[in-house]
Amino acid sequence: MALNALTRRLGASLLAFLFLGAAASMPARAQDKFIVMASTTSTEQSGLFAHLLPAFKQASGIDVRVVAVGTGQALDIARRGDADILFVHDTAAEEKFVAEGYATRREDVMYNDFVLVGPKTDPAGARGNDIVAALKKLASSGQPFVSRGDRSGTHAAELRLWKKAGIDLASARPAGYKECGCGMGPALNIGSSSNAYVLTDRGTWLSFKNRGELEIVVEGDRTLFNQYGVMVVNPARHAHVKAALAQQFADWVVSPAGQTTIADYKINGQQLFFPNAKPR
Amino acid sequence: MNAPAPFLGLLGAERSASTDATGCSRVAAAEPLLSLHGAQVRFGSTLALAGVDLTLRRGQRLVLIGSNGCGKTTLLRLLHGLLHADAGERRVHPLSGSGRAPRMAMLFQRPFLLQLSARRNLWLALWLARVPAAERAARVDDALERVGLRAQARQNACALSGGQQQRLALARALALRPDILFLDEPTASLDPGAGKEVEAAIDALGASGMTVVMSTHNLGLARRLATHVGYLEAGRLLLLAPTERFFNDAPPPAVQAFLRGESPWP
Amino acid sequence: MMESIALALNLIARGDAELLGITALSLRVSLSGCLLGATMGLTLGAWLAVARFPGHRVLVWAVNTLLAMPAVIVGLLVYLLLSRSGPLGRWGILFTPPAMVIAQAILVTPMIAALSRRLVADALAGGGDQLVALGARPFTAALLMLVHERLATLTLLLTAFGRAIGEVGAVMIVGGNIAGVTRVMTTTIALETSKGDLPLAVALGIVLLGVVGLIHGGVAMIPVRDKAQRLAMA
Numbered sequence A: 001m002a003l004n005a006l007t008r009r010l011g012a013s014l015l016a017f018l019f020l021g022a023a024a025s026m027p028a029r030a031q032d033k034f035i036v037m038a039s040t041t042s043t044e045q046s047g048l049f050a051h052l053l054p055a056f057k058q059a060s061g062i063d064v065r066v067v068a069v070g071t072g073q074a075l076d077i078a079r080r081g082d083a084d085i086l087f088v089h090d091t092a093a094e095e096k097f098v099a100e101g102y103a104t105r106r107e108d109v110m111y112n113d114f115v116l117v118g119p120k121t122d123p124a125g126a127r128g129n130d131i132v133a134a135l136k137k138l139a140s141s142g143q144p145f146v147s148r149g150d151r152s153g154t155h156a157a158e159l160r161l162w163k164k165a166g167i168d169l170a171s172a173r174p175a176g177y178k179e180c181g182c183g184m185g186p187a188l189n190i191g192s193s194s195n196a197y198v199l200t201d202r203g204t205w206l207s208f209k210n211r212g213e214l215e216i217v218v219e220g221d222r223t224l225f226n227q228y229g230v231m232v233v234n235p236a237r238h239a240h241v242k243a244a245l246a247q248q249f250a251d252w253v254v255s256p257a258g259q260t261t262i263a264d265y266k267i268n269g270q271q272l273f274f275p276n277a278k279p280r
Numbered sequence B: 001m002n003a004p005a006p007f008l009g010l011l012g013a014e015r016s017a018s019t020d021a022t023g024c025s026r027v028a029a030a031e032p033l034l035s036l037h038g039a040q041v042r043f044g045s046t047l048a049l050a051g052v053d054l055t056l057r058r059g060q061r062l063v064l065i066g067s068n069g070c071g072k073t074t075l076l077r078l079l080h081g082l083l084h085a086d087a088g089e090r091r092v093h094p095l096s097g098s099g100r101a102p103r104m105a106m107l108f109q110r111p112f113l114l115q116l117s118a119r120r121n122l123w124l125a126l127w128l129a130r131v132p133a134a135e136r137a138a139r140v141d142d143a144l145e146r147v148g149l150r151a152q153a154r155q156n157a158c159a160l161s162g163g164q165q166q167r168l169a170l171a172r173a174l175a176l177r178p179d180i181l182f183l184d185e186p187t188a189s190l191d192p193g194a195g196k197e198v199e200a201a202i203d204a205l206g207a208s209g210m211t212v213v214m215s216t217h218n219l220g221l222a223r224r225l226a227t228h229v230g231y232l233e234a235g236r237l238l239l240l241a242p243t244e245r246f247f248n249d250a251p252p253p254a255v256q257a258f259l260r261g262e263s264p265w266p
Numbered sequence C: 001m002m003e004s005i006a007l008a009l010n011l012i013a014r015g016d017a018e019l020l021g022i023t024a025l026s027l028r029v030s031l032s033g034c035l036l037g038a039t040m041g042l043t044l045g046a047w048l049a050v051a052r053f054p055g056h057r058v059l060v061w062a063v064n065t066l067l068a069m070p071a072v073i074v075g076l077l078v079y080l081l082l083s084r085s086g087p088l089g090r091w092g093i094l095f096t097p098p099a100m101v102i103a104q105a106i107l108v109t110p111m112i113a114a115l116s117r118r119l120v121a122d123a124l125a126g127g128g129d130q131l132v133a134l135g136a137r138p139f140t141a142a143l144l145m146l147v148h149e150r151l152a153t154l155t156l157l158l159t160a161f162g163r164a165i166g167e168v169g170a171v172m173i174v175g176g177n178i179a180g181v182t183r184v185m186t187t188t189i190a191l192e193t194s195k196g197d198l199p200l201a202v203a204l205g206i207v208l209l210g211v212v213g214l215i216h217g218g219v220a221m222i223p224v225r226d227k228a229q230r231l232a233m234a
Helices: A002-024 A041-045 A048-060 A071-079 A091-099 A131-141 A153-164 A184-194 A202-207 A243-254 A256-264 B005-009 B072-080 B118-128 B133-146 B162-175 B192-207 B219-225 B243-248 B253-259 C002-014 C017-050 C056-066 C071-082 C097-133 C138-148 C150-166 C169-175 C185-194 C198-220 C227-233
Strands: A033-040 A062-069 A085-088 A107-119 A145-147 A177-179 A197-201 A214-218 A225-232 B032-043 B046-057 B061-065 B087-092 B104-107 B180-184 B211-215 B228-233 B236-242
Touching (some): A041 A048, A041 A202, A062 A243, A071 A091, A071 A153, A107 A256, A153 A225, A184 A197, A184 A214, A197 A202, B072 B211, B118 B162, B162 B192, B192 B211, B211 B219, B228 B243, C071 C169, C150 C185
Parallel strands (some): B061 B228
């Protein structure tokens, strides 16, 4: 029947169109030089890479492919040789990485800061610019607190702060303490839906749209500063690593050009990252 | 229940001076194609066939009758080779002319046809039989012609009527150029009209000299077609005789009861 | 919700380049993965339907159980295989689309095998011995049944495709969600969700379902007689 043949032809052309469309959009990137960089979710979600990497590509012609996971997982990926370069923010873990021989050295690049966000009404009375005092008040008040609990740089920083406040999470866990084993965004999602306190990096917070009743309650404390470091994976450990190309990135990001690009990145007119590379 | 030996012996050389039951003139012993000796088939704990002895000769048209569950289908499948005997022997005799084994094809009560055109179904059968590619098309057309389905060649086989499907299955069997054709109750699932179509095709086959083994409930078809008739009960071949003898001479009581429609449930 | 629908329509109407890119990549990865998975799965399923050897039942049980394997586990296993420190490290395909294709192929193979085994076994129960009578070897008969019941086979392949294109665990781990290289629809949705941009995440979900809907629509237009119709005509 005419109608049958028509629908059959329509259906066939629809499928063919979809197949061809998908096939036609093959990326022609096989020729480009590229390196794989293992970094963290919070860094990527801050939007820094979308600003920084195109500038690097312009300067060097190298594509940087970012795999963004938690700091622990990023270091793991680099240990296995699946990344060429690391860009994370957990100095202690980075120094251990170098000591293990997976990188020859680490270099400071920039820092951003953490802030404590919580409900506007601040039931724990934590508001101020002293994080240690705030955490003590939080613990005694029993108000809900969401921790990432995922071995990330942020999680490591959070654990150090509790220790500084003299609270032993293992033996005397505060009443409202919750671990989600998740990234910064999901942790904030949970926090905003349950009106809990969350320790977050400023970058993620500035881009976070689902705030609910939350706002910044503690900021500006020096202990909240979060140091970023760059490490090229040691080719002696993994021969296939693109050490030369990766070194170009490391060199560029600590150079005046790279440092200025970092400082230029702003959200809502606010600078997020403060370059502090030591002069070579 | 033992089959009377003299009756069995009649399914063999027709050496008598008179013409045999179907009116064929006396011939030298037709060559044997298949024989069974004490063949037994078991399904689990059930004995489907219990010690059957049988020799099938070229040109014979053997029809098996009996109630449901008597073992007709099992015997048919055993003869074809689809089943294996658990005890006893099945022998295949090479053909006198070419020395090769006789080719066999089977028609089932409900033919299984693939969701493809009639032509494609036949083509596949030839492909499965490893018929050379060059010959396939010609054989397909020829077989369709013989069963009168030329016009339906491109139709989806599953869209054909019951009678047409069975004729197509027959064409599929014939395309293989079998030496022996097995038919398992070929008209049982068909309405009378369709049944007549298929019977006509089988009659034509029989007339052309094909060796046939068929099971059926249709006693009229049996009388028309068969050179020999066999009666099975509970897995035993109770009687095997040329057609006229079978229906006219005094058969054993069990057979009589069956013919009159008085057989008890198996 | 309305905001998301409006956003979705807006993205499609604008022909947003990034959206087209991730959609095309999703389709490419999942179609390729399913093709590869179908080759392995249909063969395995057909074989399992006819094979008889000691341990056959255990294998069938294993395939049936594996079809519930979480995508994340598949991703993890493939990651360990393809990692530079792993056995297939020298292929160097981790964090590239081919790795995602492999992961998805492994993900859908048990599902395709289990479902096609059932399909073939049921079909063989109906007509298997007739095919064998025609001279078909059991495995050949099994493959013929897949052709015979092609509507059911197609349905099960579409089901597998749905699972592949909708999963996020495997492609996230072996692909790394690299912008412009291995970012697909589901990983983008996960990313936007974790950034807190929920309306965009839902909008992308709507687009994803829309694309899958188009494929199903195209397939539905193919006139194949299904079993119910066949039985009615017999």
